[in-house]
Amino acid sequence: MKKLLIILSLIGIQYTYSQDSISVGKQIEKISPEKNPLDMGDLKIKLNSQGDQWIKFSISSQIWLRSTENNPGTNVNGISQDQTHDAGIRRMRLIVQSQLTPFYSVFLQMGINNQSFISGGGSGTGNNGAGKKPSFFFHDAYNELAIIPRNDFQTGKPNKNNLYMGVGLHSWNGVSRLSNASTTKMLAGDLPIFNFPTIEIADQFARQLGVFAHGEFDRLNYRFSINKPFATNIKPNVGGPAVDNNQSGKLSYSGYAFYQFFNKETTITSFLPGNNLAMKKVLNIGTGFYTNKDATQTQPSENVFESHPANIFGADIYSEIPLGDKNKEMGLVFYSVFYNYNYGPNYLRMSGLMNPGTPNPLFTGQKALEGAGNNRVLMGTGNIWFSQVGFVLPKFSKILKIQPFFNYALKDMKALNQNGSYYDIGANFYLYSQNAKIVAQYSSRPLYDINSKNIFDRKGEFLLSLQIVL
Template sequence: MRKILAILCFVGSHSIFAQPSADSLASAKTARPKPVPEKNELKYNLNESGSHFFKVTFLNQTWLRLNQSNPGTTVVGDAKDQTFDIGLRRTRIQLFGQLNDRVLVYFQFGMNNFNFLNASPAFNTTGTVSNRKVQAFFHDALAEYLVFKDRDYLKIGGGLTIVNGLSRFSQPGVSSILSMDVPVFAQATVDQTDEFARKLSLYARGQVGRFDYRVAISDPFPIQTNGAAPPALGPNANFALKGHTKQFQGLLLYQFFDKESNQTPGYMTGTYLGKKKIVNLEAGFISQRNAVWHTGATATDTVYQNLNLWSVAAFLDMPVNRAKGSAVSAYLGYFNLDYGKNYLRYNGIMNPASGTTQSVGGLGGTQGNAFPMFGTGSVIYSQVGYLFRQDLLGSNGTLMPYAQAQLGNYDRVNRSMGVYNVGLNWLIKGHNSKITLDYQNRPYYIALPATGQLDAQGRRGQLVLQYQVFI
């Protein structure tokens, strides 16, 4: 009997302790679900694996700028020694997708260089009608076919595209650039015979082993359609107003370590922020027959010349300390540029000035922040940046200082031209939320009466604060 009572007591006590309490039942009912991982892209999967998808991105770069004006600068008719302006350097929407195993489509829509002077086609003081609301346009619109399934050996595409030759900076992925802005001289025909570096092209690209290549046949736009009055035929070369020939271009890279992304057509990453180990050598070219003209022995004698541009460069972007997230990025390139006899063109990025009272050798657009950006001769371009550890500022991100230099030796300029930038990136959330402070120092020129050659007379500076948001 005692044994039976002992067994009953043991069973009862066990059932009491095994019974869940009311509190534990309540907490189980109110338990929170596991948190859903935070999304960092706007992407719609077209199949279960996500290999077929459609994706949307948004980019906006806002500038606050203080600029020391080139001599003679005027702004809406008033002389200005310096200017302060607010502008949108780039506002873009990308839409692209892998529709099936072989077909990719890519579109980009947006606008560039939109400040208080911006209008269409350009600001003017002559009373000609213009419209500041006509600005956004399609930058890219193309389709691409993967020839060998599951292999990046060969992709054939066509449409309006930035797939270019010459260099990686001729087709930059602007959301990920190291410095505040790209070296625009590398977009060699920008807004002359292309649409903001894009051309109507048939191209092939791919990766075979450690080689990355792209070649294209492009159909250039006539310079008469770029929205500005074309320069008159004269003794110095300019893009020809007669004739139309195709443009041929190509770029070849050898990748020593990690391979760069080959997904989106053309666009090449500025810096991977230590997420890849990249060491590349590259060589590229652009060529077009009878692209430019100038007068010969007499004013009625027209001479046509070919456009021939080529470059060689090295690019490095790799982690320094993977555990801390520090990294280094660097680029060094040599550009040999033949636009024809004494070709020279000024350009000022989102120029804050509308005119000038001082002519520089008959060249246009010399006011504001402009300098001789494009010309027959050669350019050495370099940039370097260092990414500090990822937790440098705690939850507020990290810093990445940089420096860049463009050294131009142009036939029409008396001495080497140096344009220098130093800056600091505050990477709040990588490239998705980034503040950049950039200072640029550039030369200004006069034309010597006897020869028409440009001679440096001094230097000017520009300070820009940029905020970039990229989704």
């Protein structure tokens, strides 16, 4: 880590910037982007004259400003509060990639997430108070070997098929495109989160430890992995729903593959974009899965425990279509996915991003099943259909580009008596392609009565997100 900090310091002190290149000691250059001529690319240090040994850096930051309608019976910092205004760091990341030989590479991603005035850090007050000093941790840390490279080692010519294998803490996930989503090329203000079926339960921020393989067979892009899920040991209540308990220690298996009808995508990293501003014609259809035996547990009767597998299936379609005059840079971005989740009887999970609230013990009104703050029904045993669409408006400025979008999720959970509709509506304002953008979004969520399991109210949230990627 000290060596990395030294390298970054030298870059900061010595670099001279131009539109096309940067130089620091050994040659550092801007990588020419494949899809969008406005994308800035990454900082890259060549380690040899041939250019097949290098180290590359990328930095990203997403800052949120919000106004949130809290669920009934919410305390914020011990005080009853119906609406909360806050600011926070949704994501702050540093990525380091290194190609040590033409066939061996290392990928590291570090950073923090979800820091607000009251969440993401310590507890209490003082130096280590609520929201302060969030943990800076590794999101990804894996080594990868090229079995069949994209380009032939000897001739440099592209191979029609390729295969890579790796091991470590990784995000080469199964289930869907959205389960492998890039967080710097999202269509909306954020991901729906239910796209990660074990998020922060049996994984570490959507990553598990294990081995993976990915590559292409002509137009079929694929990824598969075998992993050791992170340990869970929640004890179920007698006659209650399934809870996360994988104490038997079974391995998980996952995979995702998609067929590319038009332009092909390059998957050097695991992250698939959800939005390329429709610069090229894309149509992909995919399907995937995640399975883990004995992932959850119920207690049908006193001291009688029963284990259940987690079986998740997904099928999706992703399309980007340029429209009209090419010089206008108009286009449509569309994505739709169906998830079938089975975690065991009546499994249900709640979650709220950077949730500011805690339950008010003195509240006597109608209580929400979701709990306090901005909690919502995230996912559970049942089905979810999610779709999103965005339209890049005709070019009218050399500086600004606008893309309105709409998200919709329909959740059919076995533990609930009514289906729930969730939606987000907003617009992206691009100042330098996706390297610098502002997102304005309004979100609406239903609330379920704690007793009847039917919807009794809705709450909303306004979001202004500022994103920079280098």
